[in-house]
Amino acid sequence: MSDYIVEMKHITKRFPGIVANDDVSIGIKKGEIFALLGENGAGKSTLMSILGGMYEPDEGEIYIRGEKVQISSPNHAAKLNIGMVHQHFKLVSDYTITENIILGVEPMKKFAGLFPYVDIRNANRKIEELSKNFGLEVDPTKKIADLTVSMQQRVEILKVLYREAEILIFDEPTAVLTPQEIEFLLGIIEGLRNGGKTIILITHKLEEIKKVADRCAVLNKGNLVDVLDVKETSTKQMAQLMVGREVNFESAKAPAVMKEEVLKVDHLTVKNEDGFEVVKDVSFTIHSGEIFAIAGVADNGQVEIADAIAGLTKVSGGKVLLQGKDITNESIRNRTEMGISYIPEDRQSFGLVLDFDLSTNLALKQYYREPFASKGILSKEEFEQFGSKLIDKYDIRSGQGIKTQVRSMSGGNQQKAIIAREIELQSPLMIFVQPTRGVDIGAIENIHKMMIQQRDQGKAILLVSLELDEIMNVADTIGVIYNGQLQKIASSESLTTNEVGEYMMGAKHE
Amino acid sequence: ACGNDSANDKKAKAEAGKDGLKIAIVTSPSGVDDGSFNEDNYNGILKFIENHPTATVKAVKEETGDPAAAVQAVADIVADYDVIVTPGFQFAGVSSIAVENPDKIFILNDSEPAPVGDQKKFENIYAMNFAEQESGFFAGMAAALETKSNKVAVVNGIAYPSNVNYQFGFESGVHYANKVFGKNVKLVELSGYAGNDVNGTDVGGNYAGSFADEATGKVIGNALIKQDVDIIFVAAGGTGNGVFTAVKEAKGDVKVIGVDVDQYDDGVNGSKNIVLTSGVKFMSMNIEKALNAVVDGTFKGGNVVLYADTDSTGFIKEEGRQQLSEDTLSKLNEAYELVKDGTIVPASNFNGHTPEKFPGL
Amino acid sequence: MDTIIIDGLSFALPLFIIAIGGIYSEKSGITNLALEGFQGFGAFIGAMSAVLIANAFGTDIQNLFYVALLFAMIGGMGFSIIHAVLSIKFKADQVISGVVINILALALTTFLTTQINALVFGAASDKFRLGVSERFTIEGVANIPVIGAVFTNVYPFEVIIIVIAFFAWYLLYKTKFGMRLRASGENPHSVDAAGVNVSKIRFSAVLISGLLSGLGGMCFAYSISANFSSNIYMGYGFLAIAALIFGNWRILPTLAACLLFGFAKSGGAFIAQSMALPSSFTDLFMILPYVLTLLLLIFFSKSNRAPRALGEIYDKGKR
Amino acid sequence: MSKDKKKKSLRYSLIRPISNEKWQPISIPFVSIIISFIAAAIVILLIGKNPLQAFYNLFQGAGILPKPSYAGYKSMLTDFLSLLNAMTPLVFASLAVAVAFRAGLFNIGVSGQMLVSGFLATIIVGYSGLDAIIAKPLVLLIGMVAGGLMGGLVGWLKYKFNINEVVTTIMLNYIAQYVISFFIQMYYIDPVSRQSKYISEAARLTLVNVEIANLKMDIPLGFILAIITAILIKFVMDKTVVGFEIKAVGNNRNAAKYAGIKVGRNTVLAMVISGGLAGLAGVTYYLGYFSSIQPKVLSSIGFDSIAVSLLGNSHPIGVIFSSFLVSIIDQGSTYMSSQAGIRQEISSVIIGLILLFSACGAYLKHKVSRLKEKEVDQKESES
């Protein structure tokens, strides 16, 4: 018998036009944290979805605790004590935390000894207990819709724990979290391991692997490249193995040469749907040749600022000026025309039309004007040419080239497509919201390079990011937001990471 | 068509008679199985076929009830038949087909052929209409003689002449009973449902505005019952089903009088039956007659109205198919003779009489 | 005045039970335009069974009221299998499936009615004739002004519907089946990830909608004409859909919508009658329920929201 | 073993005709139709009739195949023209559904829109005594505008008040039906036919009883327009900015908004186009195929068109073919019933079956691609 709790042997999985996993074999020991690393589309999620019972492999075998199994469904996986925390949360937003957790394994009681009903009260109690035990405090009666992303993730983890999983798979759990939250999560993961659970962690962040993982498998284009002992490997080496070349973590950049003012946000106030002020009296300016970053913990109003500038949200007070012109009440289309590029936070529901093909999505901001359309008539050739050009230029990978349905592309490549489209607009102001979320390090490096390149060409760039490292890395000026208010605006050299962190937590302000 | 043609036709027809007459019946959406009007016409054909086993019949249904579509349906199939029977007012327009197909024979019931140019009569169309007012008259008399609450009513579909005839006939019958037998029976009319006849004249009555609206039928039925009416003459096609249901649900002593055909079977309500009798037109008999004429070679086109004198109108008197008292039955039988010999001429839509004033009253 | 309430209720409640059927299906994520067909087919099977049983055992059809209701439910459920198979197993577009089922139901039931009548009774009648339903009045309470009308001339099916509606509420909101069902309509992936078979849940939901619609159809058949014929297809299935959307896919507001329809309908007829206008004006009053609905929707629609996954073909792989 | 292989390759050869993805939009409905005819044949066999004869009669009745004998002034040509005449409104109606569908909207109110536009055109032009030269275009125009306005209202209510278009259209169907019934009964009734009074020949979009070469035919002028419209709609949807925006809104409202597309305007626009097409269906129906309006009756075309449109893949050209097929079955049914003695309801059953099997097209496609993958795998592993 082997000492592996999970063994995947010669796994191959094909999708139309692509081999997502090509003869991959890995073994995972009980009680270790095993990391999976690889570029976007390398096949990590696919491999783990197979283990989680979402897909069946075309070829290959799986052994759990030494026994050969065919995992036919997530339910089956759960029976084998395998639980998966998905990259895209699978929660019912109208349901409470408890309802989401117990879904499928509801505790029952009988009314008048006859009518069975779901015993929510008891479940609430149990979940409260469970969450305390693992240090994942939640209020079980809260609705998912009212939770922050990191809270939702807690619910996902609790779901798995509630089902008494022994093998926990985390698919990019940190992509949506703030540094503090990541810290916390990694602590939880280590705690789980120390409690005897086996953890598989998919992440693009090498420090995380370095910090918690014991071993790490590297995938590349569906193939297993190597399995590494994390202690003995540097992050540089890992990166190199994964991307196939050397990666620069610190983007080299020249000092900013700021010129005229491009964007001026003047006493901006934004209310959300419930009439609650989520952006309060915010003012700042961005110049040509400047990367202005808004740092902050999630849900502190930064996305709303970006939306307000781009015109997706109504402004309830203050002004937005682009190159001196008041655009506060302009339509979205006019703003684009006047010079705003926007990479939105939610790429699937805002950035892309998932059922359109890639070339169409690449032209989504320009389809109506020359050369894509003249006198209201579209030119197919122009779409295709433009699409092919961008695919090459930005290295967008997909199964069927410009004809690929965007829905079938990996998340990282979807992101690349959006970035390509927005940069191609060559707008004086470019807004990047979470541009590198879920993107592999090779691509991150590229994106950062591109941002700096655009800056150097005289663009004004607004970066909204939850990742402090990213901000410290590329920003020229940093504005820290807390609770809808800008706490501090200063040049990036004048601030330390720690200081920014403190402002972000609202612990320090001017 | 010129005379020569029609002479040839007759020869053709006689020949057809030998190796089987091909008959088609084209009907409204309710089809030949509607248990009433259409079916009675169809039965006439079936009777005929019993006696002429070589003859065949095909039943075709026109699905919309629209006059233009009705004519189109006939046009679609006319080539394959010798005789086309079309029960229903919406087939008036077949006259144009008749003109184009002089070798085919058309038997219309319930409508006069639409004029083609100036022509109103056609050699190959036999259009029959019935004196519904006579059937209605017997119904009215029966109602007036049998009512206990002294309130009766008639429910109609749409104020086409045939329906207005039934209504006026019924009202004539009630007035007759009041006058001759000293009754004091009231005719109940719901205010919202007065009808307008084909000339746009308000004829009163209780018109549902449709022959296929059971729900409205029921509403009217219930409203009448609420006003103490205990006998309702239901001359409203499918809408009448709703009235029947209302009466059945009411569980009281309310009765209905059926129309067109013997509707006794529709009246079953548990161990009881709500049908008092039915005011009928003997259509099947006349259809059969017309078909016989075709094979005999005695067929003659024309537009006719059929009266009691040919036993074409009347009421159901067979034992077990009605619930009239002996007394009423004998009074009705007497009146029947008077109608037959023309002493009584009940009011109809266009015969110039009114229910309050007609010959014989 | 009483008529408005009596007729209004006897119309609203069958509509309500059909709408609940729709809620079940749609809450599970399956668009259901087939309610019209379900109620018709259910009524067909119910009526046919009653007629055949009466014929075979010599029972008075009057006594087969409950038998007809039972078979109507079975029939509606049986027919709804087509929608379930098409839209769940065959991943067909749920809209087309629904529309097709309506077309089929009308065609099949008219065809079969004549065919069966011809075969069994030798007369190809286009309808099955049922005994009329009893109606009862609860003496005492019935004398209370206005409210009393609720207890006057009640069809037994009205009581049955209320009981079933209550049970339907319990099943949907209190049991694990209901919890999973509602989750399937919001986010089937979550249900799937929880190890519950989404297809099975949706299948049951569609069958329940068939069952309830069949019941509703049979009630309409009894209350309108005590017949089954193609007249059963009056568009009430579509009205039920409107009601449940109006009710924001929730049971109580849907009941309110149905009552609104019912009372506005009987009220319209009543007003037309009592104003002594020519019958053409009745038509004008008949628009009352529909205009009212539209007006009310203008005020109440803002927050309405369909189940998130409604109409989406569930594909495990798709996110 | 080899037997097994043979079976598999047999299966493969069976699916081969529909395995080419490029042709699937055509081949799959085609296969569905064949399957449904087989199913219908079984039904016909069950009632003891000859299905082949029935189908033959169906096509004869529709003017696709010659009948053994014709009535005076009639021929296969006249039958065929009647077919086109009946088909014209169905094409428009199905296009109306298809356009709305592309915008993510479900226009279940086609019959109401047909009725309103048909009615308005009838009273404004049909009773006016205008010359044909002016009357006919005016009828089309009114149809388009009235339907468009009504559709637009639906779109506007959706955009402005978030009222689900399914409810709005159902409500408007009823309202149109009753209100128009009221007006017809009060002011425009033909006391004999109990429908609206017949319109003038000049206003009619079908030239009726045109005598050519001893034939009396009905020439549906609207038919040509329907074909042109279908092509135009295809062009608009595939090749223009307007179509692009409508499709984007239909696929993902958020992304459309983000891309600078006016979601509200496009929702309304799509419904205006859809309603306008429904209006054209209305005028070609009430002032073409018919020449008067039955009060309180909604045309079933409004509902059939939903299925027809989806049978045609919501594709404008596909819609022409699916309308054609459905019209054949519809039109041929009278003759079939008279010849083969099969009830007309069977034709509705056949239509239902065709639609039923077409609804499974997606499944078929899925199955085929699965089989194909397996086949490819097998070949690979063999080599």
Ligand SMILES: Nc1ncnc2c1ncn2[C@@H]1O[C@H](COP(=O)(O)OP(=O)(O)OP(=O)(O)O)[C@@H](O)[C@H]1O
């Ligand atoms: N259901 C599917 N159908 C078609 N292609 C798919 C499907 N699922 C995944 N793919 C493709 O398979 C490849 C591997 O996808 P996978 O999701 O495993 O990548 P990943 O390593 O998780 O990438 P990322 O880092 O972006 O999350 C990608 O090219 C993706 O487009």
Ligand SMILES: Nc1ncnc2c1ncn2[C@@H]1O[C@H](COP(=O)(O)OP(=O)(O)OP(=O)(O)O)[C@@H](O)[C@H]1O
């Ligand atoms: N064509 C497709 N059809 C169905 N499902 C697909 C397709 N393409 C991808 N998927 C599904 O999406 C899942 C996630 O894809 P992928 O891992 O590539 O995205 P991601 O990069 O991880 O997303 P993100 O970075 O936005 O969180 C895949 O595992 C697969 O299940």
Ligand SMILES: [Mg+2]
């Ligand atoms: Mg992934």
Ligand SMILES: [Mg+2]
């Ligand atoms: Mg990713």
